[in-house]
Amino acid sequence: MKFDTSAVRQVKKINQLKNNNMPIEKFKTIESTCVPLKIDNVDTDQIIPARFLKATSREGFGDNLFRDWRFDRNDNPRKDFVLNNKKFSGSVLVAGKNFGSGSSREHASWAVYDYGFRVVVSSFFADIFKNNALNNGLLPVQVSESFLSRLFEEIFQNPEKKVKVDLEKQRITLLSTGENEGFEINGYKKTCLINGYDDIDYLLSIKNKIEKFEATLLSELSE
Amino acid sequence: MAGKTLFDKIWDNHVVEQIDNGPAVLYIDRHMVHEVTSPVAFAGLDKRGIRVFRPGKTIATADHNVPTEDQHLPVKDMLSRKQVDTLTRNCEKHGITLYGLNHPYHGIVHVIGPELGLTQPGMTIVCGDSHTATHGAFGSLAFGIGTSEIEMVLATQCILQPKPGKMRIAVEGQPKKGVTAKDIILYIISKISASGGTGYFIEYTGTAIRDLSMEGRMTVCNMSIECGSRGGLIAPDDFTFNYLKGREFAPKGEAWSKALEFWKSLKTDADAIFDRELEFDAGDIEPMITYGTNPGMGIKITEKIPDGSKLKEEEKTSFFKSLDYMGIEAGSGMLGRPVDYVFVGSCTNGRIEDLREFTHFVKGRKKAENVVAWIVPGSKQVEKQAIAEGLVNTLEKSGFRLRQPGCSACLAMNDDKIPEGKYAVSTSNRNFEGRQGPGARTFLASPLTAAAAAITGRITDPREIA
Ligand code: SF4
Numbered sequence: 094m095k096f097d098t099s100a101v102r103q104v105k106k107i108n109q110l111k112n113n114n115m116p117i118e119k120f121k122t123i124e125s126t127c128v129p130l131k132i133d134n135v136d137t138d139q140i141i142p143a144r145f146l147k148a149t150s151r152e153g154f155g156d157n158l159f160r161d162w163r164f165d166r167n168d169n170p171r172k173d174f175v176l177n178n179k180k181f182s183g184s185v186l187v188a189g190k191n192f193g194s195g196s197s198r199e200h201a202s203w204a205v206y207d208y209g210f211r212v213v214v215s216s217f218f219a220d221i222f223k224n225n226a227l228n229n230g231l232l233p234v235q236v237s238e239s240f241l242s243r244l245f246e247e248i249f250q251n252p253e254k255k256v257k258v259d260l261e262k263q264r265i266t267l268l269s270t271g272e273n274e275g276f277e278i279n280g281y282k283k284t285c286l287i288n289g290y291d292d293i294d295y296l297l298s299i300k301n302k303i304e305k306f307e308a309t310l311l312s313e314l315s316e
Numbered sequence: 317m318a319g320k321t322l323f324d325k326i327w328d329n330h331v332v333e334q335i336d337n338g339p340a341v342l343y344i345d346r347h348m349v350h351e352v353t354s355p356v357a358f359a360g361l362d363k364r365g366i367r368v369f370r371p372g373k374t375i376a377t378a379d380h381n382v383p384t385e386d387q388h389l390p391v392k393d394m395l396s397r398k399q400v401d402t403l404t405r406n407c408e409k410h411g412i413t414l415y416g417l418n419h420p421y422h423g424i425v426h427v428i429g430p431e432l433g434l435t436q437p438g439m440t441i442v443c444g445d446s447h448t449a450t451h452g453a454f455g456s457l458a459f460g461i462g463t464s465e466i467e468m469v470l471a472t473q474c475i476l477q478p479k480p481g482k483m484r485i486a487v488e489g490q491p492k493k494g495v496t497a498k499d500i501i502l503y504i505i506s507k508i509s510a511s512g513g514t515g516y517f518i519e520y521t522g523t524a525i526r527d528l529s530m531e532g533r534m535t536v537c538n539m540s541i542e543c544g545s546r547g548g549l550i551a552p553d554d555f556t557f558n559y560l561k562g563r564e565f566a567p568k569g570e571a572w573s574k575a576l577e578f579w580k581s582l583k584t585d586a587d588a589i590f591d592r593e594l595e596f597d598a599g600d601i602e603p604m605i606t607y608g609t610n611p612g613m614g615i616k617i618t619e620k621i622p623d624g625s626k627l628k629e630e631e632k633t634s635f636f637k638s639l640d641y642m643g644i645e646a647g648s649g650m651l652g653r654p655v656d657y658v659f660v661g662s663c664t665n666g667r668i669e670d671l672r673e674f675t676h677f678v679k680g681r682k683k684a685e686n687v688v689a690w691i692v693p694g695s696k697q698v699e700k701q702a703i704a705e706g707l708v709n710t711l712e713k714s715g716f717r718l719r720q721p722g723c724s725a726c727l728a729m730n731d732d733k734i735p736e737g738k739y740a741v742s743t744s745n746r747n748f749e750g751r752q753g754p755g756a757r758t759f760l761a762s763p764l765t766a767a768a769a770a771i772t773g774r775i776t777d778p779r780e781i782a
Contacts, residue, residue, distance in 0.1 A: 133634040134510060134610050138748040143727045147381065147395035149355035149402050151463075161750050166736070189634065191511040194544060194610070195748060196727075197446040198353060199462035220480070220514060220546055221446060225462035242630070279478065281338025292464065293360070296341065296472040299333065300369075303474055306332040306343060 118230050119289040123211055123258045124268065126183035129248045130175055135188055136195035137222065141204040143196075154200055155207030176208075180252040184211045187244050191215075192233075193222025202226045212258050214265065216241045227282050228292060234258060234265055240274045243267065260287060319585025321482050322551050323517050326457040326582070330440045332474055339476040345439040346456075347374040347469045348425045349412070351403040352381060352729070353444030357466035358406040368410040370473045375434060376407050376414045379424045381729040384692050384719040387417050396730065410470075421564075423695020423721045426450040426663035430534065431697055433563025437552040437579040442469060447663050447745065449540040452549035453533035454556055455582050459517075459547040480546045481515050481591040484584075486522035489598040494779040496673070497532030498665060498743065498762035500524065501539040502604035502614045504596060510612035513545030516592065519584060520550050524598035530559040531669035538664045539745050542611035551583045603778055605650055606747050606760040609638040613747075615650065617765065617777050623647035641749050642757050643737070650759075650775050657740035658689040658770040659752070660763055661719075662726035665743035666694030668701050670763045671718075675707040677767035677778065683715035684773030690732055691716055692724040716770070728753045741769040 145157040162174045170177040186205065192215040193201060202225040205213060213226065214234045226233050236244070247254050247267055257266045260283060266273035278286075285291065296303075320328070332341040349357075354376070361367065368374065381396040391397040400417070407414040415421040421428055426447055429435040437455035442448060446460035461475060468475045487500060505512075518540050525536065533550050540548030557576060560566045567575040602616040615621060623646045624635050639646055660666070660674050671693065683689055691711065693699040699721055702708050708718050725732040726744040728751065734740045736755030743766050747758035759775065768776040 131633065132637070133631065136610065136746075136748045138727075138746070138751050142750050142754070143729045144754075146352050146729065147393075147399055149399060150359065151356045161754055166754065189630075191514070191544070194510060195446070195541075195746065197444060197448075197460035197462055199356075199444075199464060202462070217511060217514065219511070219544055221460060221462060225464065228462060228464035238630075279338050281335050281476075292476045293364070293468050293471055296468055296474050296476070297364075297366070299341065300472060303332055303341075303343070303472055307473075310329070310343060 120211070120230060120232060120260055120286040122260065123184060124255055125185045126181070126253060126255050127185040127187045127214075127244065127248050128175060128181045128183055128210075129245055130186060130188045131245055133189035134191045134194055137193060137198050137201040138195055140193070140201040141198065146198060146200055151203045153207065154204035155209065158204040158208045181248070184209055185256055185258065186210045186213045187241070187248060188213060188215045190217045190238070192218050193226075194219040197221045197225070199225045199229070202229045202231050206231045214241070214244065214256075227286065230286065230289070232258065232260060232286065234276045236265060236274050236276060240272070243272060319588040321584045321588040321590065322455065322519055322549060322582055323457065323482055324588070326438055326440065327479065329438070330457070335476070339478045341474050342440060342477045343474050344442050344469050345373065346429070346434060346441040347473075348429055348441070348443040348448070349374060349376045349403070349466065350380055350425050350443070350445065351378045351399040353463050354406065354466055355399060355402045356463050357444070357470055358410070360467040361470055364471070366471055368412065368470045371411040373473060374412050374470065376403060376412050377422060377425050377428060378403055378416050379721075380723045380727065382417055382722040383730050384690075384722045384724045384732060387720045393730070420696050420700075423693075423697065424663045424666060424723055426534075426538065427666060427694030427698065430454065430530070430559075431563070431695060433560050433566030436560065436566070436575070437556060437582050442475065446541045447538050449547040450534050450538040450663055452537040452540065452547050453530060454560070455549055455552035455579070457547070457549065460541065480517045483513060483516035483518045483545065483592040483594070484590040485518055485520050486593075486595040487520070487524040487598050488522040488595060489524060490527075491524055491598040491601055494603055494764060495598075495601050496762040496764055497528050497535040499601055499604045500598070501536045502606065502611070502760065503601045505539065505543045505611050506604065506614035507596065508543050508594070510542060510610040511544040512612075513540065513543035516545045518545050518548040519590075520548055522595070522598075525550060526553070529669060530555055531667045534667065535664055539611065542745060552579050603762060603765050605765060605775065606758070607642065607644055607650060608635075609641055609747055609749050611745065611747060611760060613638065614760070617650055617761075617775070620647055620649050651777060653775045654739065655687060655741050655759075655769045655773060655775060656738040657734050658687055658766050659692070659725040659734075659740055659742040659744060660766050661690065661692030661694065661724050662744035663694060663723075664745040665763050666692060666698065668698050670743065671698065671702050671707055672705070674763040674767045675710050677764055677781075678714045678716065678771055679710050681714055681771045683770055686773045687770050689716050689770050690719060690725055692719045692732075693721045695721050725752050727751060728756070734758070741766050741775065
């Protein structure tokens with residue numbers, strides 16, 4: 094896909110308005126080893142169980158990422174869970190199909206990000222999770238089933254193997270073999286991620302337009 | 317040019333601006349917030365030094381982590397109390413109406429919206445909760461959002477949204493006796509899987525849907541998210557208008573007539589095109605129950621659990637992992653399995669009609685000794701009506717007790733947790749691992765099936781008793 098210039102123009106506007114608001118971290122090209130989570134339908138209740146949603150700020154959720162898979166009832170790490178396996182590390186989480194289904198809790202994205210991941214690779218993502226991730230500087234990379242299997246194979250065979258995630262070119266590459274695949278992302282979101290802009294900045298920048306719109310909408314509806 | 321779907325019409329009405337090769341800026345008519353997903357959004361406003369843009373378009377309630385007993389006392393759990401207090405403070409600061417604990421309008425956000433007439437056809441409605449889809453039953457465009465998006469709505473009354481695909485699911489014919497709205501939606505999800513609707517917004521049509529009460533339609537739309545879709549909606553009709561008429565925040569007088577005229581126009585054009593269309597035969601639906609750890613893992617209550625042999629190699633791991641968690645053997649049946657807990661409640665089945673169904677079923681019978689039953693009304697108003705109709709009395713005679721409103725064991729953020737390893741028949745919407753408490757095992761079913769289990773202490777086909 095060609096880099097979308099109109100989206101760039103839209104967000105450039107924001108940059109001029111932006112002062113010290115909470116920008117998300119700029120997304121740079123990543124070369125990293127991967128953590129393989131070969132489970133399908135990982136839902137947000139597994140990513141961050143409801144009982145950990147009682148915080149009133151967004152930091153610290155990484156400690157409870159996959160809490161009930163990672164720790165037993167006595168808070169001892171479960172040896173058989175991949176996050177507790179020292180062989181695997183890195184900022185790329187490779188997960189089975191349909192990652193992030195279930196609740197709209199953004200805490201799931203915060204937890205994945207706070208733990209240190211910057212990219213989640215899967216063959217399928219739940220919609221809300223995808224939106225939430227993109228709003229928090231976490232890149233969901235959707236690949237084909239076959240590419241996903243290849244990734245799992247390679248990682249399990251040798252945990253040292255790295256992938257490169259190039260957002261600019263929208264391409265993920267297995268560095269050891271050169272196998273690669275393109276991935277989709279809409280031009281607007283891409284620009285936001287690369288520049289560390291967020292949607293609220295943009296919406297605030299068009300407030301006049303929103304006010305004008307309200308005038309037309311309200312006359313149509315019953316209110 | 318092809319006609320428009322109902323979804324298109326509402327969407328198009330609310331697009332402030334379309335970003336090229338990006339999302340639309342969508343105007344939001346109604347925003348609902350609760351204590352769990354909103355604090356970080358309010359904190360975001362503070363950091364930016366801005367105020368809520370249109371406080372009159374947001375309402376708030378505390379439902380997710382509140383206790384369902386002794387609500388007149390301060391919330392015991394420190395962290396929960398902090399969230400509830402934070403919500404109260406944020407609402408006061410920004411001039412947002414709060415139906416907090418003990419308010420006569422308090423309740424689960426998706427129960428009180430419709431009940432108060434805040435949910436109306438043709439509106440865009442969002443809430444930081446995926447079951448916002450419930451409100452689609454009124455022919456509104458309603459869906460769950462994340463906390464960043466809550467902040468967007470608070471700040472600008474808009475969010476940025478990519479337009480989802482359009483799916484139509486028709487359920488035609490007459491359902492059999494003993495088949496409820498919950499069975500219809502569990503059936504649909506079992507057919508299309510927990511991810512079959514991903515990327516789509518669903519419109520439900522067909523005689524079996526049209527014949528449902530508003531409560532039943534809400535149950536169907538509520539679980540749209542459980543097949544991965546963004547939401548579901550049903551075109552408004554006389555059922556909808558009759559339900560809304562006279563409700564607290566429904567339009568009155570001349571405004572009502574004007575609204576009604578507009579609402580009547582809200583339907584999909586005959587020549588509109590959907591990206592995906594499915595049709596099911598209502599006659600094939602039976603009382604349903606789930607056996608696994610996602611809502612797509614459901615069967616007719618009389619059927620056997622799949623043995624896994626038809627699954628693809630990569631699907632097998634998840635399937636057997638799930639059965640292992642549930643302590644259930646592949647290929648076995650569901651009927652007769654012992655049940656430890658029964659939970660009736662949640663935004664799926666915590667409305668007055670659900671309590672009526674449950675109560676009529678257990679009337680004149682006794683709760684099984686081995687079962688702990690939690691019957692939780694969806695709202696204060698539901699509670700009040702249950703008392704007025706004598707349901708509470710009948711329930712008590714059968715050994716049941718009505719708790720106070722809240723989300724309760726649906727997500728077990730408060731004390732209503734199913735203990736590790738125990739089995740619960742639940743009228744809620746999610747059977748994920750640990751959803752109802754660490755190690756809890758959930759069977760999702762209708763209020764009737766829950767009633768049958770509560771009486772016999774086992775998984776029982778409600779038609780066998782009725
Ligand atoms: S009842 Fe359950 S699904 Fe509904 S809003 Fe509460 S927690 Fe969410």
